[in-house]
Amino acid sequence: MKKFNERSRQNLSELNKEMLASWEAERLFEQSVALREGAPSFVFYEGPPSANGMPGIHHVMARTIKDLFCRY
Known part of the structure; x- marks a missing residue:
């Protein structure tokens, strides 16, 4: 079972920036679009x-x- 990191005293603005940078570095949006290419619309x-x-x-x-x- 995968466990998630617990954070105390979250800085949500900083967490948002970190997550966005990770998604951009891994090109997750582009990958998600490519995976659905040719599939019926949802x-x-x-x-x-x-x-x-x-x-x-x-x-x-x-x-x-x-x-x-x-x-x-």
């Missing part, structure tokens, strides 16, 4: 995240459930 039925800030895991979970019920 549509999210639930709208974009709230405009007033970064989504929390509770937003992600609720919208995933809403999307699954609409789709299936």
Whole structure:
């Protein structure tokens, strides 16, 4: 089972910068697009995240459930 690093006194701004740099270095977005090339399009039925800030895991979970019920 994979364990995640626990962080005390998080600096979310710094964590965000580190994660973005990692994604850019590994070209994760470009890889994700290349992996889906030629595949059928995937549509999210639930709208974009709230405009007033970064989504929390509770937003992600609720919208995933809403999307699954609409789709299936």
